[in-house]
Amino acid sequence: MGRTSKAEGDAAFTDFMVQAEPSLMRTAWLLTGSTEAARELVQVALVKTYVSWAKVRPETALAFARRVLVNHKVDVWRSRSREVLTDTLDRPVAAGGTTGSGASDDRDEIVRLLARLPEQQRKTVVLRFYADLSERDTADALGVSVGTVKAATSRGLATLRELSGLPAPDPATRRPERSPR
Amino acid sequence: MSTSYEEQLREQLHATTPAPYAGLDPAAVIGAGERVVRRGRIRAALVAAVAVAVVAVGTQLLTTGRPVAAPVPAAPSTSSVTLVSPGPANLGGVDHTYVVSVRPGDGKDLMVDYAEKTADGFVSMVGAGIDPADRRITWAHGGTSSVVLGVIPSATAQHRIIVTASDDFGGYASDVAAIPGTDYSAFVAYYEKPLTGDNPVESILWFDSRGRPVDGQGHVGSIATVGGEQVWLTADGTALGSDQGSYVAGPEDIYVNGFTAGPQADAPWTVLAVIRPEVTTAAAVTAFLSDGSSHVVPTVPLGKSRALAVTVPGKYDSTGALAPSQVTLTEIRWTDSAGTAHVKPVLR
Numbered sequence: 001m002g003r004t005s006k007a008e009g010d011a012a013f014t015d016f017m018v019q020a021e022p023s024l025m026r027t028a029w030l031l032t033g034s035t036e037a038a039r040e041l042v043q044v045a046l047v048k049t050y051v052s053w054a055k056v057r058p059e060t061a062l063a064f065a066r067r068v069l070v071n072h073k074v075d076v077w078r079s080r081s082r083e084v085l086t087d088t089l090d091r092p093v094a095a096g097g098t099t100g101s102g103a104s105d106d107r108d109e110i111v112r113l114l115a116r117l118p119e120q121q122r123k124t125v126v127l128r129f130y131a132d133l134s135e136r137d138t139a140d141a142l143g144v145s146v147g148t149v150k151a152a153t154s155r156g157l158a159t160l161r162e163l164s165g166l167p168a169p170d171p172a173t174r175r176p177e178r179s180p181r
Numbered sequence: 182m183s184t185s186y187e188e189q190l191r192e193q194l195h196a197t198t199p200a201p202y203a204g205l206d207p208a209a210v211i212g213a214g215e216r217v218v219r220r221g222r223i224r225a226a227l228v229a230a231v232a233v234a235v236v237a238v239g240t241q242l243l244t245t246g247r248p249v250a251a252p253v254p255a256a257p258s259t260s261s262v263t264l265v266s267p268g269p270a271n272l273g274g275v276d277h278t279y280v281v282s283v284r285p286g287d288g289k290d291l292m293v294d295y296a297e298k299t300a301d302g303f304v305s306m307v308g309a310g311i312d313p314a315d316r317r318i319t320w321a322h323g324g325t326s327s328v329v330l331g332v333i334p335s336a337t338a339q340h341r342i343i344v345t346a347s348d349d350f351g352g353y354a355s356d357v358a359a360i361p362g363t364d365y366s367a368f369v370a371y372y373e374k375p376l377t378g379d380n381p382v383e384s385i386l387w388f389d390s391r392g393r394p395v396d397g398q399g400h401v402g403s404i405a406t407v408g409g410e411q412v413w414l415t416a417d418g419t420a421l422g423s424d425q426g427s428y429v430a431g432p433e434d435i436y437v438n439g440f441t442a443g444p445q446a447d448a449p450w451t452v453l454a455v456i457r458p459e460v461t462t463a464a465a466v467t468a469f470l471s472d473g474s475s476h477v478v479p480t481v482p483l484g485k486s487r488a489l490a491v492t493v494p495g496k497y498d499s500t501g502a503l504a505p506s507q508v509t510l511t512e513i514r515w516t517d518s519a520g521t522a523h524v525k526p527v528l529r
Contacts, residue, residue: 014207021205029199037351037373039202043210050214110193129187130194140450143428145437145509146471161186 013053017046020062023131028069030126033115045069066131067141070123113163121156124149259284260363264356266328266371279330281367283360286310293319295330306330316399318385320368322376329370329382333357334399337390338366343420345384350374357387386415394420405483408451408490414483421455421483434460435527437510451492452510458485460525463515471509489513 024045028038049056049065056064114122120142127138128149135153139146261282278298286292291313295306311319311332320331329344336359344353351373359366368387376382386394392411394402400416414421420429421436430436436455452470461480468491469475480487493508512526 010211013211017205017207017210025199025202026197030194030197035199035202038199039205040373041352043205043213046205046210047213050211053214108197110190110197125190126194129191132191143438147437147509157186157190160190166186 009053012058013050016049016058016061020065021046023062024065024069027066027126027131030111030114030130031070031122033111041069063137063141066127070127070141071143113160116163117156117159120144120148120152121159124152125156125160128153260360262358262360262367264330264358264367264369266354266356266369277328277369277371279328279369281330281332281360281369283332283363283365289313293332295321297328318387318395318397318399320382320385322382327372327375329353329372329376329385331368331385332360333366333368333387334364335366335387335389335395336360336364338368339388339390339392341388342368342370343386343394343422344370344382345386346372346376347378347381347383350376350381386420388413394422403482403484405481405488407481407483407488408453408492410451410453410490412453412455412483412488414455414486414488416484418457418484418486423453430455433457433528435510435513435525437527449492449494450508451490452508453490454488454510454513454527455483456480456487456489456513458487461487461513461515461517461523463487463517466513466515468510469512469514471511 021042024042025038028041028045029035032038032041045065045068048068049061052064114125117125123142124138127133127141128135133141135146135149139149142149259282261280264279264281266277266279280296280298280303282294282296284292284294287310289312290310292308292310294308296303297306298304306321309319309321316334318331318333320329322329327350333342338357338359340357342355342357344355346353353370353372355368355370357366357368366387368385370385385397389395389401391404392413393404394413394415396402396415396417402413402415404411404413406412410423412421412423414430418430422428428436428438434457436457438453452468454468463480465477465479466489467475467477468489470491470493472493476491478489478491480489482488491510510527512524514522514524516522
C-alpha cells in the first residue's frame with residue numbers, strides 16, 4: 001500500500017468507499033437499468049480501485065473509480081457488433097431487472113428511456129447530466145474525443161426528447177447521425 | 182448553454198434512485214482486491230516457472246540429438262491448466278473455475294477437453310480436435326451457457342483477450358494462461374448473461390508476446406509506440422487500441438482518440454491519430470490542435486496506416502479543480518515529395 005501501512009491504506013479506502021458507493025451505485029444503475037448488475041459493477045470498480053489504491057490520490061479517487069466503472073461497461077459495449085456502434089438500430093428496451101417493488105413509477109421511467117439509447121449516448125448523457133462532468137472530463141472518462149462526446153450528447157438528448165414525446169429540438173441543434181466527411 | 186430540457190433531464194437523473202439493495206461490505210471488497218493482487222503474483226511466478234520448463238525441454242532436445250529445426254512436440258501427454266474467471270462473478274464468493282486440457286488425439290491431431298468445476302466436482306464439457314499445423318484460434322461455448330472456452334495457438338499469449346459478441350450479453354471477465362508443456366494457451370470469457378443465438382461469438386482477438394493483436398484466423402496486426410503508449414491495430418485495420426482501451430475504427434480518414442498518461446485526470450493528455458494509408462505516407466505532418474497551437478510531429482508506421490501523437494500537459498484552474506484541456510486534433514498538413522502541400526481537416 002505504498003508509503004502508508006496497509007492498515008492505514010485500508011482504513012482510507014474504507015472511508016472513500018462509504019462516501020463514494022451511493023454515487024457510483026446510482027451511476028451504474030442508470031447505465032445498466034438493473035440494481036443487481038449495478039451492484040456488481042460497483043463492486044468491480046471498487047475492487048479495481050483498491051488494487052490501485054496506492055497510486056490513487058484521495059481527491060481523484062472518485063473520478064478514478066467512476067472511470068473504472070464506465071470503462072468496464074465500455075468493454076461490454078465495445079464487444080458488441082459494429083451495427084450497434086453505428087447508432088442506427090432501433091434497439092429494444094434492455095432488460096432492466098425487477099426491482100421487487102412492483103412500482104412502475106416515474107422514478108424508473110428515465111431509466112427505461114436511457115436503456116433505449118445506444119451505449120455511447122447513454123454513457124455521455126449519464127456522465128454529463130447525472131455526474132455533472134464537463135465535456136472534457138466525460139471524454140477523459142470514456143477515452144474518446146470531446147467531439148465524440150458532443151455528438152453523442154446531442155444525439156442522446158434528441159432521442160430522449162423524442163421518446164418522451166416532446167417536440168423535436170430546434171433543427172439548428174440537431175447533429176447528423178454520422179460525422180460529416 | 183443549458184436548455185430547459187437539459188435541466189429537466191438533470192433533475193430526473195438526480196431524483197431517480199435504484200431499488201433498495203444490500204450495501205457493499207468494505208471488508209469483502211478489500212478481500213477481493215487482495216485476491217486479485219495475489220493472483221497477479223502467482224501468475225507471474227507461474228510464467229517464470231513455465232519459462233524455466235521450456236528452457237529445460239529445449240536443452241534436453243538439443244542434448245539428445247534432435248535436429249534443431251524440428252518442431253517441439255506440442256503435447257506428448259495430457260497437459261492441463263486451470264482458469265478462474267475473475268471479475269463480477271467471483272465477487273460474491275462464486276468462482277467459475279475451468280480446466281482446459283490438451284492430449285494426443287488420432288494421428289497428428291490433438292484433442293482439447295474442457296471441464297467445469299462444480300460443487301459436485303468436475304463436469305466435462307464438449308471438446309474439440311485441433312490440427313497442430315492449423316494456427317487458428319479454437320473455441321467453444323456451451324449452448325446457452327455464459328462461458329466461452331478456447332485454445333490460443335501460442336504459449337506466450339498475453340493475459341488479455343477481446344471477445345466480440347453478436348449481441349449484448351453483458352460484461353465478460355476473462356482469463357488466459359499457458360498450458361504447460363505445450364505451445365498453446367487456454368482462455369475463458371465468462372459473460373454476465375447466457376450466450377444465445379446461432380453464433381453469439383463473432384470474433385476473438387488475442388495478443389502475442391509482443392502485444393500484437395492476432396485475429397481468429399491468425400492474422401497478426403501491428404503495434405507501435407506512439408506518444409509513449411503502445412498502440413495496436415488489427416491486420417484488417419478495423420480495430421485499434423492501447424492499454425487505455427480498445428476502439429472500433431470508423432470509416433474516417435483520420436481516426437482520432439486520446440488518452441491520459443495515468444489515472445489522474447491532471448496527467449498529460451495525448452491526442453492520438455491513426456491516418457489511413459491512402460491519406461498520407463508523410464513521415465511528418467503539422468498537427469493543428471483546437472487550442473490554436475500547431476506541432477510538427479513524426480508519423481509512425483502502424484501496419485499499413487500511420488499514427489501520430491501530440492501530448493499536452495495537464496493543468497489546474499484557479500480553484501484547484503482539474504481544468505479540461507479541451508484539446509482535439511483539428512487538421513493536419515504536409516508537403517509531399519513533389520512539393521505539393523496538402524491539408525486534411527479532421528471532421529469528427
